[in-house]
Amino acid sequence: MEADAIIIGAGACGLMCAVQAGYLGKKVVLLEKGAQPGAKILISGGGRCNYTNLLVQPAQFITANPHFLKSAFSQWTVEDTISFFETYDIQGEEKTLGQLFPVEKNAKDIVKLFKTLCNDFGQEIHCNAEVGEIHHTGDRYQVHYLQNGQKKVLEAPKLVIATGGLPIPKMGATDFALRYARKLGLQVEQTAPALVPLTITGKDEEWFASLSGNAVFAEVSNDKASFEENILFTHWGLSGPAILQISSYWKAGETIKINLLPQQNISSLIDTERKQQGKTLLSTLMHRYFTRKFTDAMGKYLPLHQTVAALTKAEMEEIHQRIHEFCVKPAGDKGYDKAEVMRGGISTGELSSKTLESKAQPGLYFGGECLDITGWLGGYNFQWAWASGFVIAQQL
Template identity: 60%
Template sequence: MSYDAIVIGGGACGLMCAVQAGYLGKRVAVLERNDKLGAKILISGGGRCNYTNLYATPANFISENEYFCVAALNQWTVGDTIRFFEDEGIVGQEKTLGQLFPTSNKAKDVVAVFERLLKTLGQEVFLQAEVKSVEKNPVTNTFQVVFDHQGQLETFDTAKVVMASGGLPIAKLGASDFSLRVAKRFGLQVTDTAPALVPLTITGKDAEWFAALAGNAVFSRVWNKQISFEENILFTHWGLSGPAILQISSYWKPGEVIWIDLLPKQRIAQLVQQERDRGGKRLLSQLLQDHFTKKFTDALGKFLSIDKKIASIGKQEVKLMEQVIHRFEVKPAGSKGYDKAEVMRGGVSTDELSSKKLEAKKCTGLFFGGECVDVTGWLGGYNFQWAWASGYVIAQHL
């Protein structure tokens, strides 16, 4: 069979690339390792699929080259994503902070759009197709893609190859470093990779305190020396999770500390003073329970004299309260790793790719898109927007 390109990976980037290529009259084959398309799409957002973010800008992405994603995001905007899905019957509903979900709340509806379009456009899909190698013939200037298709080795020769096989998170869904290995095989640099949007673990003497609070969620501001986020944090048996923690994890490196403001909308010193003005007869624990659960308030007793009447609390104790409530310092031991990470940070170096085409500068006809590239979005639909945009951009140059 003759194809204009082989797309390796049937996730968000690969699917969008194949569909957009079809609109341009280009015939591609999608090779997907799993027995179904869009495995990661199907579990995203708790099975609801937060497919873009209304407020996505290049500032919401992490990369060694912060400007690299600009060209792709300008070619395929959030508006383009919304129109694309609306044309296929999926209307979005905004949840928190610009996160857009299908009104059906079913991720399978997003995957169904691509399955339908691929069939309509005549694009070929090979499931249970694990690619073994990608080589380039210097004489014919074409690529040879060898893959195991349901237990049988097959080979395609093609002028162009799209690497859209994702990153390392969630190995049970078929995640691997294959795109990174192919990049290295063709002499491309790969930046350091790490789990991102991932829960953080706590060990040592503080581990028991965190574990005792498992299940408690607190709206907080979490920050480090680079950035801050205001969303819920969630205490767990092994440390910290929740949206704010997942966000900061993408900017965290082992050995670093993070700080947490447990009451970002108010100041504990002012609340104490207001109680004093009313006579200060209440206990500190009663004041804290106006803002936290009893379980969390009791846990703060490890650091604060919560059974003291507010009238008897001195200046030094108020300073300690401010430290504990507004600048709670945590030094995570590590993260929960790729199995619990939403995405991978790092990947194929942006120095190696054309920002306008996503084609390898050193190897004509070889493209990289989606998660395997050193472009990592925030939590909340940003990584899908990058996947759609990069898939669209690549399709224009096949």
């Protein structure tokens, strides 16, 4: 079989790379370990697929070298992503914070589009293909793989590794890209789960668990970042968009701060209430901004049954701190099973930022999540996958 390139991994990056190569008249073969291409695309956004974000900038990515992203994002912009999908009748609709979702379509339609385009261009997708050895001799790459019990071999002058990261191993995620990079002597930045729920244990475990299912709009921060979105209490700790976001900047042993009323000042609200109706109970005032269950739970820390007029200066300070600087020290995170992406990965210093080709080995390219590039929640990681797939395709 004659092919211009072999792409290992038929996720967002690999599929976009194959389609863009097709536009250029290049023939590629995709090897996918799973039973179907685009498995993680299918579960993204609860099956709705938040496929890009209108606000994408390099600053919204965690990487040792943010400047590395500039070239790829200039070659394939958010507008290019929108235009690409619109060409095939997938219109985008902004939900919140720049997040773009398909209108009246979903993740299945996006995967179907890529499969259709690959078929139209004659790009082959081999599923259930477990890659074993890779040999590089002269200007050829030889990939040995096992498919449905049969040993097979492919050869091509270019090789693309787009196998993703470590999250959701039950869906087939592996450390293939990281192992191969290390085998070649490439630097790999320390990896960890990112965009992942955080766990609470010890003396506070029962209190958090009692609030399971309650959501609060809050600002969550540490000394590295700050996010203002919902937090969700769970039976094992904290989740929700703001928690997932801060988790990418959090390390075990660190404390995070939660401002439970980011767009108000509790002290000012109490002062105003004192002037209007001093007999109002603190619990009554709190219930205007929080659910009854959450308000009652805060009784562990606050004098809810005091009237606002009777609150002392010390109580006011305690209330202000508990509402605006609620400190939490998570015990850990829910791991790769629940993480949306991986932090860390193959060092960007090993690749050309313009082509994503390995500096050490010509004809070898890495794209998508396996690199040390981790985006925020909300379509950022998809934009990186599409962009890196496009960039690599231009070189095949």
